[in-house]
Amino acid sequence: MSIAIVPVYAALLAVLFVALSLRVIGARRSGKVAIGAGGDAGLERRMRVHANFAEYAPFALLLLTLAELRGAPGLLLHALCLALIIGRAAHAWGVSNPKEDFRFRVFGMAATFTVILLTALLLLVGSALR
Numbered sequence: 808m809s810i811a812i813v814p815v816y817a818a819l820l821a822v823l824f825v826a827l828s829l830r831v832i833g834a835r836r837s838g839k840v841a842i843g844a845g846g847d848a849g850l851e852r853r854m855r856v857h858a859n860f861a862e863y864a865p866f867a868l869l870l871l872t873l874a875e876l877r878g879a880p881g882l883l884l885h886a887l888c889l890a891l892i893i894g895r896a897a898h899a900w901g902v903s904n905p906k907e908d909f910r911f912r913v914f915g916m917a918a919t920f921t922v923i924l925l926t927a928l929l930l931l932v933g934s935a936l937r
Contacts, residue, residue, distance in 0.1 A: 810875045816888035817868050820895065824864065827857040827899060849905065856902045860895055863919050867891050870926040877933050887922050894918025 834850040835841070844851035871891070875884055898915025901908050 810872060812881055812884045813868065813871045813875045813888060816871075816892060819892055820864050820868065823892070823895060823899070824857075824860055827853075827860055830903075831857050852903060852905065856899050859902070860899060863923075864891070864895055867919060867923050867926070870923060870930065874926050874929050874933075877930065879929055879933070883929075887926055890918050891922045894922065 831850070831853045834847065834853050838845055838847045838850055840847060840850060844854060868891075871884065871888060874887075894915045894917070896915070897911045897918065901911025901913075901915060
């Protein structure tokens with residue numbers, strides 16, 4: 808069975824991941840920090856945005872890929888994947904700003920958790936019905 812929907816969104820998330828990575832690298836270079844944050848609050852914030860993305864996006868994509876392989880409806884997959892992208896971007900935006908707007912952070916995590924939980928539920932129900 809092939810998949811066609813999730814890979815497109817995975818590619819878009821990969822671009823966002825690289826952009827977040829480059830922000831960390833730029834801050835490391837300008838602050839001359841090789842390991843850790845070197846006491847630089849801005850670098851630490853960028854590192855946490857990048858790490859948080861790396862912690863959640865792959866797991867969500869794994870669940871979404873499994874759902875697509877199990878034959879989940881295309882429209883539902885598009886909606887979940889779009890919610891994941893918007894959520895991860897909102898979270899990154901919210902946490903990146905020193906004067907953090909918690910609405911973006913909370914929305915981003917809520918969207919990410921919703922995608923993970925709904926996709927997990929979809930997989931569980933689909934397994935139970937087989």
